[in-house]
Amino acid sequence: MNAHSSELTAVAKGITADKLNKFYGGFHALKDFSLEVVPGEFLVLLGPSGCGKSTALRMIAGLESISSGTLTIGDRDVTDVLPKYRDIAMVFQSYALYPHKTVGENIGFPLKVAKMPKDEMERTILAAANQVELADLLDRLPSQLSGGQRQRVALARAMVRRPSVFLMDEPLSNLDAKLRGNMRAELKHMQSELGITTIYVTHDQIEAMTLAHRVAVMRDGELQQLGTPKQVYSDPANLFVAGFMGSPPMNFLDGEIKDEMFAGPGITLAAKGYADTAYATLGFRPEDCTVVEKGAGQLDAPVYTFEMTGDQSLVTFRAGDKSLVVKMPNDFEVAADETAGISLPTSSACFFDQATGLRIRPAS
Amino acid sequence: MSAPTRRYSLFEPNKIGELSPAAKFILYSFLAAWSLFVLFPIYWLLITSFKTPAAVNNGPFFLPWVDFQPSLHAWRDLFILDFEDTFRAYSNSIIIAVSSTALSVLVGSMAAYSLSRIEFAPNLITILYFVALLIGSCVAIGVYGADLWLTLAVAVALFFLLARAVGKLYTVRLKNGDILFWIISQRILAPIVVVVPIYMMFQSVRLLDTHIALILTYAVVNMPIVVWLMYDFFSSIPRDLEESAQIDGATMIMTFREIVLPLSRAGLSATTLLVMIFAWNEYLLALFISTSNAQTLPILVAAMNAGERGILWWTMSVAIIVMIIPVVVLAVVLQKYITKGLLVGAVKG
Numbered sequence: 001m002n003a004h005s006s007e008l009t010a011v012a013k014g015i016t017a018d019k020l021n022k023f024y025g026g027f028h029a030l031k032d033f034s035l036e037v038v039p040g041e042f043l044v045l046l047g048p049s050g051c052g053k054s055t056a057l058r059m060i061a062g063l064e065s066i067s068s069g070t071l072t073i074g075d076r077d078v079t080d081v082l083p084k085y086r087d088i089a090m091v092f093q094s095y096a097l098y099p100h101k102t103v104g105e106n107i108g109f110p111l112k113v114a115k116m117p118k119d120e121m122e123r124t125i126l127a128a129a130n131q132v133e134l135a136d137l138l139d140r141l142p143s144q145l146s147g148g149q150r151q152r153v154a155l156a157r158a159m160v161r162r163p164s165v166f167l168m169d170e171p172l173s174n175l176d177a178k179l180r181g182n183m184r185a186e187l188k189h190m191q192s193e194l195g196i197t198t199i200y201v202t203h204d205q206i207e208a209m210t211l212a213h214r215v216a217v218m219r220d221g222e223l224q225q226l227g228t229p230k231q232v233y234s235d236p237a238n239l240f241v242a243g244f245m246g247s248p249p250m251n252f253l254d255g256e257i258k259d260e261m262f263a264g265p266g267i268t269l270a271a272k273g274y275a276d277t278a279y280a281t282l283g284f285r286p287e288d289c290t291v292v293e294k295g296a297g298q299l300d301a302p303v304y305t306f307e308m309t310g311d312q313s314l315v316t317f318r319a320g321d322k323s324l325v326v327k328m329p330n331d332f333e334v335a336a337d338e339t340a341g342i343s344l345p346t347s348s349a350c351f352f353d354q355a356t357g358l359r360i361r362p363a364s
Numbered sequence: 365m366s367a368p369t370r371r372y373s374l375f376e377p378n379k380i381g382e383l384s385p386a387a388k389f390i391l392y393s394f395l396a397a398w399s400l401f402v403l404f405p406i407y408w409l410l411i412t413s414f415k416t417p418a419a420v421n422n423g424p425f426f427l428p429w430v431d432f433q434p435s436l437h438a439w440r441d442l443f444i445l446d447f448e449d450t451f452r453a454y455s456n457s458i459i460i461a462v463s464s465t466a467l468s469v470l471v472g473s474m475a476a477y478s479l480s481r482i483e484f485a486p487n488l489i490t491i492l493y494f495v496a497l498l499i500g501s502c503v504a505i506g507v508y509g510a511d512l513w514l515t516l517a518v519a520v521a522l523f524f525l526l527a528r529a530v531g532k533l534y535t536v537r538l539k540n541g542d543i544l545f546w547i548i549s550q551r552i553l554a555p556i557v558v559v560v561p562i563y564m565m566f567q568s569v570r571l572l573d574t575h576i577a578l579i580l581t582y583a584v585v586n587m588p589i590v591v592w593l594m595y596d597f598f599s600s601i602p603r604d605l606e607e608s609a610q611i612d613g614a615t616m617i618m619t620f621r622e623i624v625l626p627l628s629r630a631g632l633s634a635t636t637l638l639v640m641i642f643a644w645n646e647y648l649l650a651l652f653i654s655t656s657n658a659q660t661l662p663i664l665v666a667a668m669n670a671g672e673r674g675i676l677w678w679t680m681s682v683a684i685i686v687m688i689i690p691v692v693v694l695a696v697v698l699q700k701y702i703t704k705g706l707l708v709g710a711v712k713g
Contacts, residue, residue, distance in 0.1 A: 063607050084613040096604035100626045109622075110612040161612070 012039040012197045013074035013087070013164040015060065020069035022055055022221075029055045031221045033069070040195045042188075046208040047218035048244070053201045054169055056218070060199060061090050061167050073165060086165075089158035093170040095150045097142040103153050104129070104138035110161040128160040131190070148179045155187075159194065166191070166198040172207065184210060205245055209233065217241050234285075239357040242283050242350060248314065250350075251289075251324045253282045257351065257360075265320045267299040270346050273362030279354035286327040288348035291315050291334060297341030299324075306334055317342065413438055413681035420677050438678035442686075452657075453664040454686070459575055460660060461643040464582035469636050471583070472590025473598075475547075477624070479540050479591070480598040481606075486543075488536040490527050497523055544595060551588045555648055563652045573655045581649055586639045593638070597631030598624070633701040641691055661687045 015037040022030035030052045037043045045053040058064040060071060062083035071079045078086050089110070097106050105112075108125045116124070129135045132152035142150055151171065158166060171187075172180045188211050191198050202208055208215045209229040217224040217232060217240075225237040236242035242250045255264025257280045262271040264282060294300055301317040301324065313332045317324040317340075326342060334340060351360045383391065412420065414434035425431030442450050501519045504510040562581060563572070571577040601624060609619040647662040654660065665687065668680045 061611060063610070083607075083611045084615075088611060090608065090611045092604045092608060094602060094604045096602065096608035098605060098609075098623055109609070109614075113609075113613040113618065157612070 011164055012195050014039045014041075015165060015197060015199070016070075016072040017056075017060070018070045018072070020056065020059060020071060021067045022052075022059060022064060023067045029221050030059070033221075033223055035216060035223065035226065037197055037199065039197055042191050042198045042200065042211055042213045044208040044212035044215045045199065045201045045218060046205060046215050046244075047203065047224075049203055051218045052221035053203075053218050055221075057167055057169055057199060057201045060165075061088060062086050087163055088165040088167055089161060089163035090167040091154045091158050091169065091171045093173055095142075095154040095171075095174075097150055097153055097157075099142055101141075102138065103134060103140050103142070103145070106142065106153055107134075107138075107156045107160050110157065114161065124160060128156040131159070132156045147175050148183065151175060151183060155190070159190075159196070164197065166196050166200075168198065168200045170202055171200075173202070173204070180207075187211065205247065217244065219244075236283075236350065237359055239281060239283070239352045242352070242359075246285060248286050248325045248327075250283045250285055251322075253319065253322060253324070254354065255280055255282060262349075262351065266301070269298050269344070269349060271349075271351060271362075272346070274351055274360055275363065277351070277353055277360060280360065281352040281354050283350040283352060284344050284348055286314070286325040289326050289342050289344040291326050291328055291332065292341045292343045294339050294341050297343035299342045299344070300339055301342065302339050303334055303336050306336055315340075409681045409684055412677055413685055415678055417678065438676075438682045441679050442682045449664065450683070453659050453661050456575065456654075456658055457644060457661040457687075458690070460578045460582065460658070461640055463575070464579045464586065464643045465636060465640045467579065467583040468586040468590050468639055469632065472587045473594045473628075473632065473635070475587075476591045476594035477598050479544060480595050481603075484540055484543060485537040487531040488538055489534050490531040491538075493527065493530045494523060544592070547588050548592050551585075555585070559649065559652050562649070566653060572653060573658050575658055577653050578650060578658055578660070581653060582643045582646060585649070586642060589642075590635055590639060593635045594628070594631060597628055597635075601627050629701050633698040637695060637698050640694060644687075644691055 015035075017033055017035045020030055020033040021028070033052075033056055035043075045056060047053045055064060059066050062078070062081065066079050069079070070077060073086055073088070098109065101109065104125055107128055108121055111121045111124060125138070126135060129138055132155055134149065134152050134156060137145065137149065142153065145153065151174075154171070172183055175183060184207060191211075200207075200211060212229055214227060215229050215232045216226045219240050225232055225241045227235070232241060233245050236245065236250075239252070243252070253264045253267060255262050255267070257263075257271050257274050257277045259276070260270065260272050260274060262269045262274075262280065262282055267282075269282065290297075299319065301319040304316045304318040304323065305314075307314040307316070308330065310330065312330050313328045315326045315328060315332075315334055317326070324342065352358065353360050411426070411428055411434075414428060414436070415423075415425070415432055416435045416437060419425055419432040419435075423432075428434045497519045501515045504515050505512055566572045566577045605623050605627075606619050609623050614622065645662060646660075647666065650658075650660045650663050651666075654663065661683065665680055665683045668676045668683065
């Protein structure tokens, strides 16, 4: 595999997006999107559907025009440059394989367009096909391939031209769960081996967490937070990121911070160093807290359901109109309708301002 | 769990091999009867072309050599005695059908492609302003005898000077669906309605009884069908394919040639066949526009109905037989391109 990779690597380039905006008529699809991707980085754009992540990717690809702002790939301003001059390759969610061309012709299409000599072209196609383990299937048509094989053809076609940037639009979402896991690992391996700058769009946080060097979380056309998977998960910048990341997501309780104490329905918790906030929200991850005897924790609530998922147990509490989920080891058991306590270490609590949704940080 | 069984829906046919013998017998007898019903006129046409006038008039006779002695006299009449007329009508039909089909498929599919890929938003008021100027110019020239070129110059100048201002008065934007409906609505009126205006138009430009008149007319009449069919076809080609080709470096023309054209071959074949058959068989418009030089086969056949020698059933049969041969050949040739499932594998896993 390594023998071929040298043939397929190119000089990785960085990407700088500076205040990109996109308007569809009166609809503001992307708002002041600024981002810097370092050469060789694997960056994931993550968000719910309709958050503008695909629009951002398509603008970087040149398939959508940029309403305002500038886009730089390498040292070159490509804001108004046609897709084919941007030195990029893209993998589509639908794979976009040409149904009337064989696997070999599909992989070789970018080379054919570039008018590469025939023998060199055949060698390069074979190298790319070997990389994704498709060398035996070069004469098949896409309709004769399985979903995973089609996916590999799309990947091979993307890397055959040695682009300096890979763009991927939910490339794994049409695969079944098991295959998705395999392809995820292969994709990650391949990207680190080729070292090509990659921007990857997904709504699946597991993909984002496992693949990315850095994750950019988006909502309603706005960038919410940009950071390593660990930062985005354990140090969320606002309520949306906190609620979007994690499965099950973070628990929230509304209350008030006064005199360095958080007070909510049935709970008081030290909030050392935090300024007084009349409308605050406490957030804590299901795995950061534990179920304890009634009265032993900071909060008592009736157990709503108890679920065993195999490797862990999920206990859902009902606190007022909110559900609180606690992750416990799989040997833990509790009966529904029992009242139990939740113990939560002060250090793992996050506080948010309800009005702005932003994280409140303690004065150090 | 039991093995998954396939559920048949109410109208899903069983395989013929799975039917009971009685059901098979009934099915095949019905099919045989139906084929007889469909094929009999063609058989009748064929034997009539070999009958003498006496055999036709004293008939009905069904079996050659049994009921009547076949004769080649009708074939000789048409291909030796009247060779010039037959050949002219035949070549006219071919030239007109091929050219008009090529023109309407070329222009119509380009229109369909752009309608399926580009969002147009013409302003209704601007269009109405254009139509008003057109009508005004026609009235000025036709009724008040204004100078043609002067009126045209004034109308064009007025349009370009005021189009933007007029368009801003009231904005109603049309969409692609409206344009498409307008195009297909051209086929709602019966052709007889426009025959007289078309006749007068070609008369005034001295193009009556020429190939070009029939070619233009058929191309225009067929255009809506081409646009309508091809729009559906182009819309079914995923845009991802073209975008992917674009990113891979292909120019627009290359994308069209390498991706869009091969994928729309089935649609183009079906549309071509349909349009060609229409042009080949068309009678009404040809009757008005062509008199002798540009006369097509349907006119020739119909003329045999009204000669001074009475109705010549035998020569008519010969003419009809030679007329349907090219259409059958075309259908057989194009049939292999009209296959479904070409897009399977393009998208989805």
